[in-house]
Amino acid sequence: MTPINPILRGFNPDPSIVRVGEDYYIATSTFEWYPGVQIHHSRDLVNWTLVARPLNRAGQLDMRGNPDGCGVWAPDLSYKDGRFHLIFTDVKRYGRTTVDGAKGASLRDFHNYWVSCDRIDGEWTDAVHLNSSGFDPALFHDDDGRSWLLNMLWDHRPDRKRFAGIVIQQMDLSSGRLLGERRLIFAGTELGFTEGPHLYKRDGWYHLLVAEGGTERGHAVVMARARTLFGPYEVHPDGPVLTARHDPAALLQRTGHGDLIETPEGETWMAYLCGRPLPGSDRCVLGRETAIRRMRWDADGWLRCAEPEADVGAFAPVDECDRFDGPILPPAFQWLRTPEPDRLFSLTERPGHLRLYGRDTIGSHFEQALVARRPTAFRYDATTLVAFEPEHFQQAAGLVCYYNSTKYHYLHITAGDEGQKLIQLLSVLPTGEGQSLITPPLAAPAGPVELRASVDHETLRFAFRAEGAEDWHWLPGTCDASLLSDEATLAGLPNFTGTFVGMACQDMAGTGHPADFRYFRYREE
Numbered sequence: 001m002t003p004i005n006p007i008l009r010g011f012n013p014d015p016s017i018v019r020v021g022e023d024y025y026i027a028t029s030t031f032e033w034y035p036g037v038q039i040h041h042s043r044d045l046v047n048w049t050l051v052a053r054p055l056n057r058a059g060q061l062d063m064r065g066n067p068d069g070c071g072v073w074a075p076d077l078s079y080k081d082g083r084f085h086l087i088f089t090d091v092k093r094y095g096r097t098t099v100d101g102a103k104g105a106s107l108r109d110f111h112n113y114w115v116s117c118d119r120i121d122g123e124w125t126d127a128v129h130l131n132s133s134g135f136d137p138a139l140f141h142d143d144d145g146r147s148w149l150l151n152m153l154w155d156h157r158p159d160r161k162r163f164a165g166i167v168i169q170q171m172d173l174s175s176g177r178l179l180g181e182r183r184l185i186f187a188g189t190e191l192g193f194t195e196g197p198h199l200y201k202r203d204g205w206y207h208l209l210v211a212e213g214g215t216e217r218g219h220a221v222v223m224a225r226a227r228t229l230f231g232p233y234e235v236h237p238d239g240p241v242l243t244a245r246h247d248p249a250a251l252l253q254r255t256g257h258g259d260l261i262e263t264p265e266g267e268t269w270m271a272y273l274c275g276r277p278l279p280g281s282d283r284c285v286l287g288r289e290t291a292i293r294r295m296r297w298d299a300d301g302w303l304r305c306a307e308p309e310a311d312v313g314a315f316a317p318v319d320e321c322d323r324f325d326g327p328i329l330p331p332a333f334q335w336l337r338t339p340e341p342d343r344l345f346s347l348t349e350r351p352g353h354l355r356l357y358g359r360d361t362i363g364s365h366f367e368q369a370l371v372a373r374r375p376t377a378f379r380y381d382a383t384t385l386v387a388f389e390p391e392h393f394q395q396a397a398g399l400v401c402y403y404n405s406t407k408y409h410y411l412h413i414t415a416g417d418e419g420q421k422l423i424q425l426l427s428v429l430p431t432g433e434g435q436s437l438i439t440p441p442l443a444a445p446a447g448p449v450e451l452r453a454s455v456d457h458e459t460l461r462f463a464f465r466a467e468g469a470e471d472w473h474w475l476p477g478t479c480d481a482s483l484l485s486d487e488a489t490l491a492g493l494p495n496f497t498g499t500f501v502g503m504a505c506q507d508m509a510g511t512g513h514p515a516d517f518r519y520f521r522y523r524e525e
Contacts, residue, residue, distance in 0.1 A: 001046045004313040005252060006274060006289035008040060008048060010374035011498030013215075013288035014074040014196065015271040016138070017261045018084075024261065025051075025120055026271055027077035027086065028290060031497050032365075032404075033334040034341070036061045036072040037088060039120060045269060045292060050331055052121045054086060058339040059126035060115055061090060064366045066337060068404035069494030070094050073110075074196060074257070076138035080147065080173065083116045086124065087149070089135040094494050106156050112137040112149075114176050128176035133167065136211075140168075140199035142229070147173050152195040153184065163188065166197045166210060168229070185231045188212060189222055191240070196257045205301060208233055209241075211257040215288065215496060216486075218245045219256030221272060223303055236302055242272060242293065251312040252291055253277055254284070260295070260303075268295040268303070275486070278378060280458050283485035286375060287498020317524040318376060324354040324519065332373040332522075333502065337365065344369040353387075353516040358395055358507025363405040363428070372402060372502020377524040378457045382501045385467060387448040388515035390415035394508040397515030398423075399451040401460060402500050403484040406430050406493065410504065411451055411462040411475075413444050413515075421446070423464055425475055429483055430490045439475065448518070453501060456525075458482040 008015070014029040024042045036055030040048040055061040055072065063071045070091035078085045092109035112135070113127040130137065130149060137151040149171040155164040165187040170179040186208055188194030196211035205225045213220045220243035224233035242258060244250040258272035274291045275284035294306040322330040327347050335344055344367070346355045356369040375382075388397040390413060398412030410426045422441040429435045445466030452463040452472060460481035463472035482488065486495040501522070505515040 001044060002311050003046045003292050004315070005291035005310045006276070007046070007292050008290035009286065009315065009376035010289065011287035011500075012038060012290045012374075013273045013496065014257050015259060015273060015290040016075055016077045016198075017259045017269075017271040018077050018079050019261050019263070020079050022264070025077060026290060027075040029074055029496075030072045030334070031069060032063055032066055032071040032337050033497075033500075034061070034063065034337055034339065035334070036063075037075045037086065039077065041120070045263075053334075054115065054117065054124040055088070055127075056339070060113075060124065061127065062339050063090065063337040066090075066092060067094055067365060067494075068406065069496050071337070074136040076198070078139045078141060080141045083118050084120055085114065085116045085139055085173070087112065087114050087130070087137040087139055089113075089137060091135065104158050106162055108154060108156065110135040110154060112151060130171070130176060130178060131169075133182065134164075136195045136197065138198050139171065143201060147171050148199070148229070149178060150197040150199060152197065161192070163192060163194045165194055166208065183230055185226075185229075186210065186224060186233050189235055191218070191220060191222065194222075198259050200260060202297070203301060206233075207303070209258055209260065212240070213243070213245060213256065215254060215256065215273070217253060219243065219254045219273075220245055221256050221258040221270070225301070238302070238304070241303055242270065242305060244274075250309070251276065252310055254288060255291070268297060269293065270295050278457055278482055281482035283482040283487040285378070285482060285485045285499050287486065288496065315377070319523045321519055321521040323352070324517065325352055329354075329371070333371050334373075335371050336368060338367055343367065345371055349514075350516050353518055354503065354520075355514050355516050356397065356503060356505035358397070358505045358511070358513045358515070361506055361508060362400065362402075362408065362410060362504055365405065368504070368506070370400065370402065370502060370504040372400070372500035373520075373522060375455070375499055375501055375522075379455060379525040380501075381452065381454050381523045381525065382521065383450060383452045384503055384520045385448050385450050385518040386413065386503070386515055387518070388413050388505075390421065391419065391513065392509070393417065395506065395513045397505040398503070399453055399462075400502060400504045401453055401455070401481065401484060402502065402504075404497065406434060406490055407484055407488065409453075409460060409462070409479045409484070411453065411464070412504070413449060416441060423449070425462055425479075427479060429480075430488050431483070434490055442473075442475075445469070455481050
């Protein structure tokens with residue numbers, strides 16, 4: 001079978017791929033969503049199943065307070081001596097000076113960690129801090145038994161090249177201790193934004209694969225090679241190995257950040273990130289996804305694409321209804337930042353329901369009760385049934401289409417000044433210096449209420465009805481779904497994730513007033 005791209009739809013960027021026997025695993029970034037890192041498994045490179053989110057406790061990851069777009073960046077998954085090794089960055093500060101050559105200091109905080117486990121779905125070790133010199137760390141296991149840590153080097157100083165190249169340092173796999181001094185082995189090409197390193201050894205050459213050009217439309221996979229580990233590295237004579245930067249008609253845009261794998265039969269494949277723009281607005285509401293491409297090694301020893309373009313095709317539509325009947329959150333769902341989910345939700349407090357405890361505002365970077373899943377298509381419906389009896393205007397619960405704290409559409413139930421139960425739509429938009437719009441309140445039905453979001457490319461509509469009612473009450477007008485994308489942003493902020501749709505609950509009075517959700521149905525059209 002031939003893989004149909006993207007192989008991991010919806011927000012699944014920065015793939016790192018490894019093969020262990022007949023099994024393939026891909027790790028992808030999760031940014032501020034908890035638990036950290038998604039790992040998918042396949043036997044054929046075509047069909048993939050989520051099998052682990054390994055960073056699931058405070059000893060491994062605590063992102064409370066991390067800004068939007070920070071958290072877990074670019075995990076690297078490898079296998080050596082019977083253990084899986086996962087290296088990742090936890091970004092604590094992004095700042096606002098964001099581009100190569102920008103004036104002023106660009107102060108960011110990147111902490112790189114290592115965890116390991118003998119089973120992909122087992123209990124991974126506590127995180128060991130490695131360094132904080134830059135992001136996108138990766139492990140290279142040389143054939144002499146030594147292991148090496150690579151990462152991009154960040155230069156915060158004014159008027160410097162922010163992406164200062166790729167550094168390498170030996171790592172003791174028994175302890176995580178770094179040995180010797182770090183060495184700069186590759187300064188990058190004229191494309192700039194040199195990041196995402198992966199190193200391989202083949203036929204006596206060290207092959208260095210990096211991402212360059214930034215993670216937007218100029219993104220690219222660049223390759224260089226050297227006879228010795230520390231270089232000097234010569235750049236591929238053809239320029240980028242993989243890119244869509246000069247092909248605006250390509251169905252997969254933003255292609256870059258690749259990693260290589262070899263099949264038991266000797267074929268080479270590259271997993272890489274991509275984005276599928278909406279045909280109207282040209283915005284990637286699904287975020288950065290993962291695709292795969294067959295590669296070949298030519299007689300000159302350089303890697304090239306084996307086919308002129310990736311196979312992009314139609315997918316069987318998803319129709320999933322989670323009824324919250326068990327004690328564990330269904331695997332499609334995640335929450336934001338905190339390693340203490342018991343403070344946000346319970347699946348046992350009211351059996352058959354997901355109970356969300358009202359916490360911080362929906363814009364909080366610390367503790368908000370928001371449980372959501374990734375959309376994977378441009379047309380979908382999401383519905384939920386919520387039992388919620390707010391006591392005053394500081395309590396709210398409902399259905400949200402969410403990108404981050406600066407852009408979301410939130411249909412919620414709240415209370416008026418006289419205690420009456422109301423429904424309103426709050427839209428926080430990345431337009432101008434930021435904008436918030438709220439619709440006039442409507443009387444909410446008594447008892448549990450069904451809420452619905454219907455997305456058709458750029459258009460988003462909301463509706464509600466009483467439990468058991470036949471007809472939906474559609475809110476007048478439509479929302480711009482394309483604003484929930486990487487491309488729509490307030491100036492200077494990071495935008496690397498994707499849209500989620502899910503359930504939320506707030507209690508800004510601090511009393512933890514709960515909302516009970518009976519089911520969540522996600523259906524693609």
